[in-house]
Amino acid sequence: MQNQIEKKIIKRMTDLWKHESAAKQSELNSAVAIFQHRLKMIEKFVNTQPKQTRDYYISPYTVVADHDRMHYKIVKHTDDITNYISTIWIKNIKSYE
Amino acid sequence: MNKENKTELKKRMHELNASTNIYTYILESNSTDMKESKLYDVKDNMMIKDIYVTGASSTNLIKSPYNAAVVDLLNAAGYRVVALTNMDELGVGSWSRFAKNGRIVWNEGPQQSPGGSSGGAAVSALKITTISLGTDTGGSCRFPAQICRIHGFKPTFGSFSRFGIYIYDDTDTVGIFSRSVKEIYNAAKILSVYDERDSNSITNNMNSGASSYSIVALNENLYNKEQKEFLNQLKKRFDVVDIDLSINPEFIDAIYEIISAAGFYSNSSRFSIARLNDKNSIEFDSYQDVVDKSLKMFGPNCLSKIMLAEYVMHKSDGVNAYELALSARGDLISNFIRTIDNAKIIIYPVVNLEEYHYIYANLVGIPSLFVSLRRETGIIGLNIMSAHRCENIIFDFAEKIADLIYNQQIDS
Numbered sequence: 001m002q003n004q005i006e007k008k009i010i011k012r013m014t015d016l017w018k019h020e021s022a023a024k025q026s027e028l029n030s031a032v033a034i035f036q037h038r039l040k041m042i043e044k045f046v047n048t049q050p051k052q053t054r055d056y057y058i059s060p061y062t063v064v065a066d067h068d069r070m071h072y073k074i075v076k077h078t079d080d081i082t083n084y085i086s087t088i089w090i091k092n093i094k095s096y097e
Numbered sequence: 098m099n100k101e102n103k104t105e106l107k108k109r110m111h112e113l114n115a116s117t118n119i120y121t122y123i124l125e126s127n128s129t130d131m132k133e134s135k136l137y138d139v140k141d142n143m144m145i146k147d148i149y150v151t152g153a154s155s156t157n158l159i160k161s162p163y164n165a166a167v168v169d170l171l172n173a174a175g176y177r178v179v180a181l182t183n184m185d186e187l188g189v190g191s192w193s194r195f196a197k198n199g200r201i202v203w204n205e206g207p208q209q210s211p212g213g214s215s216g217g218a219a220v221s222a223l224k225i226t227t228i229s230l231g232t233d234t235g236g237s238c239r240f241p242a243q244i245c246r247i248h249g250f251k252p253t254f255g256s257f258s259r260f261g262i263y264i265y266d267d268t269d270t271v272g273i274f275s276r277s278v279k280e281i282y283n284a285a286k287i288l289s290v291y292d293e294r295d296s297n298s299i300t301n302n303m304n305s306g307a308s309s310y311s312i313v314a315l316n317e318n319l320y321n322k323e324q325k326e327f328l329n330q331l332k333k334r335f336d337v338v339d340i341d342l343s344i345n346p347e348f349i350d351a352i353y354e355i356i357s358a359a360g361f362y363s364n365s366s367r368f369s370i371a372r373l374n375d376k377n378s379i380e381f382d383s384y385q386d387v388v389d390k391s392l393k394m395f396g397p398n399c400l401s402k403i404m405l406a407e408y409v410m411h412k413s414d415g416v417n418a419y420e421l422a423l424s425a426r427g428d429l430i431s432n433f434i435r436t437i438d439n440a441k442i443i444i445y446p447v448v449n450l451e452e453y454h455y456i457y458a459n460l461v462g463i464p465s466l467f468v469s470l471r472r473e474t475g476i477i478g479l480n481i482m483s484a485h486r487c488e489n490i491i492f493d494f495a496e497k498i499a500d501l502i503y504n505q506q507i508d509s
Contacts (some may be wrong), residue, residue: 005408005411006408009405009407009408011427012404013400013401013404015392016389016392016400017397024397025149027195027396027397028104028397030397031195031396031397031398031400031401032397032401034401035224035401035404035405036355038358038401038405039405041350041351041354042351042354042355042405042408042409042418043268044347044348044351045348045351045355045418045421045422045425046416046418046421048348049416049424049425054483063387
């Protein structure tokens with residue numbers, strides 16, 4: 001993932017400066033090198049941190065309205081969003097609202 | 098310096114600038130009392146009325162409508178501003194290499210540079226002025242001081258007003274350079290004033306110095322032979338306590354890069370070519386065209402910082418680097434505050450070109466003074482930190498080690 005973003009960002013920088021003078025191009029090369037160095041540093045830091053450290057305040061549940069079937073579902077965030085843990089049936093959404 | 102007349106002073110400044118490129122603008126002061134005044138200059142990101150203050154960037158084309166708060170305070174105290182000093186574009190950089198009008202050339206420093214981003218202010222404080230004002234986001238006032246063998250100071254976050262200054266990010270403060278610690282202290286007292294125009298300003302008055310304090314050595318477990326020897330010298334004179342403040346320095350740079358990139362990203366949004374279009378008369382094809390043309394106004398280092406911010410603010414695989422950095426910063430602050438409450442002073446003896454130890458004070462928001470030490474001490478200088486608003490303790494400690502401090506006696 002990081003590699004893709006890195007490539008995309010470097011391409012964007014290079015494209016922005018492609019019509020500039022040779023001197024500017026050389027400055028850009030050093031800026032790209034700095035960027036890559038910083039990115040590696042950050043990536044190393046991110047990879048050593050426990051993932052989702054701040055989930056304690058983010059509710060893992062979301063209420064999803066399914067208008068076709070006229071009900072709401074409470075779903076838990078997982079890789080598979082269809083993993084419903086509970087479903088609240090509301091027969092008439094309009095009257096509920 | 099005070100005995101020098103105005104013409105000679107300007108001549109010296111122009112000569113120095115011809116070989117170094119340290120000034121972006123030398124002011125033509127009409128002041129007749131210049132002989133009696135203390136001279137200072139400011140980094141080219143602090144507003145001086147009716148002057149084009151550029152931040153060493155092509156992005157800013159506006160004549161300053163007013164003085165920065167710090168300029169007004171020093172002027173009122175009888176100081177005279179003589180120049181704007183060159184810097185890394187908008188403060189992004191450590192070696193004063195990225196500036197609109199070219200880099201600072203300083204053959205006396207490594208990499209032919211006085212360090213950065215406030216490199217011009219450091220050279221000017223060494224050669225011309227009594228004090229120079231810079232800004233310090235991650236060591237930008239203390240690192241150049243180290244290279245130029247003078248002293249550099251960063252106060253508690255919010256204690257000097259940032260009104261009228263192009264802020265780099267949310268850890269940015271105004272800083273002071275001088276050859277004399279005493280001059281830094283005098284200026285710090287003048288500048289520590291609450292300013293309602295700056296939303297981050299804190300109530301003034303530096304706390305009075307503590308009658309006694311003990312010292313903690315930062316990252317002592319990583320010290321080399323020279324640093325250990327220096328610490329042993331200090332132990333004979335001061336109460337150096339054995340508190341473990343070993344914070345893995347490996348990730349400090351990363352945390353700083355993430356937080357500063359995000360801060361710079363939001364602050365740089367003010368520099369839009371669309372907003373400045375009156376002067377440029379540039380036409381735009383689309384919104385993307387506005388974005389592209391605005392980005393192209395930045396130099397490469399700023400551009401790479403903005404691009405970095407796009408990465409750190411972005412959530413990849415459920416992970417947001419900015420959130421992680423904020424969390425790590427929170428842990429760092431608790432660790433430092435707990436230690437400072439017990440000991441009052443934290444030191445780091447500086448031996449080489451490493452910069453990481455300056456960043457702690459910025460991330461925690463505490464004051465920090467770099468003092469150059471005499472070569473006989475075996476180390477280059479000392480990074481001294483204390484608790485929020487406890488600047489007085491730092492200066493008190495510096496006074497007690499005056500015999501170790503390089504250039505302590507030079508008073509302009």
